[in-house]
Amino acid sequence: MRDWLPSGKQAAVCVTIDDIHPGKSSDLYEAGGDLEAGALGQVHWLLKRHPQLWVTLFTTADWRETSPVPTLKMLARNRYLRDKLYLTELHPVGTMRLGRHPDFVAYLKSLPRTELAFHGLHHIHKGPKVLVEFQNDLSLEECRAIVGEMIAVFEEAGLRYARGMNPPGWEFPPNLATAMIEAGLVFVSSARDIRTPISATAVTAMSGLTGRSLIFPELICDGKLIHFTANFQATSRIERAFEVIDLGGLLSIKAHIIKNACGHIALDGVDELYCNYLDLLFSELERRYGDALWWTSLGAIAERMMSRDGCAAQPAGS
Ligand SMILES: [Zn+2]
Secondary structure (H helix, E strand, C coil), X not given: CCCCCCCCCCEEEEEEEEEECCCCCCCCCCCCCCHHHCHHHHHHHHHHHCCCCCEEEEECCECCECCCCCCCHHHHCCCCCCCCCCCCCECCCCCCEHHHCHHHHHHHHHCCCEEEEECCCCCCCCXXXXXXXXXXXXXXXXXXXXXXXXXXXXXXXXXXXXXXECCCCCCCCHHHHHHHXXXXXXXXXXXXXXXXXXXXXXXXXXXXXXXXXXXXXXXXXXXXXXXXXXXXXXXXXXXXHHHHHHCCCEEEEEEECCCEECCEECCCECCHHHHHHHHHHHHHHHHHHHHHEEECCHHHHHHHHHHHHCCCCCCCCC
């Protein structure tokens, strides 16, 4: 189970942060748009304190969500209409499009040891599950169109990206898998499980894909995609991290860049408290495991596994 690791490494650690977009504190909520003064500044502080640390920013190409839950209550109660309509107000198309925010793009590019990967095009869907962008009702053609536009927005902004996605709201329907593979993406991080006890054979049973390995990267979709499970967050005990590493697994730490979305508080939102916990955790990992630990990113692991297995799709871009 350890052949995904470079020689001499016992286990690996990576950090991923969701929902990155140019929203500022002067908008509905801050999602990185305040640059060094906001949540990404706290991430930058961690990167400076831990010179081995890598961070993957799951970034939304053109964020349109205003609230994570329905706000148009009358419509939400109408069982004939609710699945056919958006149940919140939306930012107009293009408002948060990455290329329209050059200071934000420049700041992302300036961060050390940071890779970007995809987190949907608009982060919205019709019906009650407002933020679950890819649901089973989407056709393959619709998934192709969304994935194609999402990649085009990154390229328009001149942003390099790792070839993978964390689908908003974790759901990963088969049509999305096909569209991702066709577009040249090679990894997906769908499952989050911070409850199942750690063991070498444990499988996911919480958000997103179920039945996937809790602690090891795994080939799925006939070997065409690599799946990564998020298995640790702000509310996890530090011992959970040690258990993953002692079994030779991938400690995959999840955070969300938005702490407070219109009163909806993310338990793993980036704030001073979570960053202090991560600072302590990283210091302890460095002390306990030293050079035996591979500090890496999902993109780096995926490229290593795909090149070794010889099953990589063509690169999707820069
Ligand atoms: Zn999200």
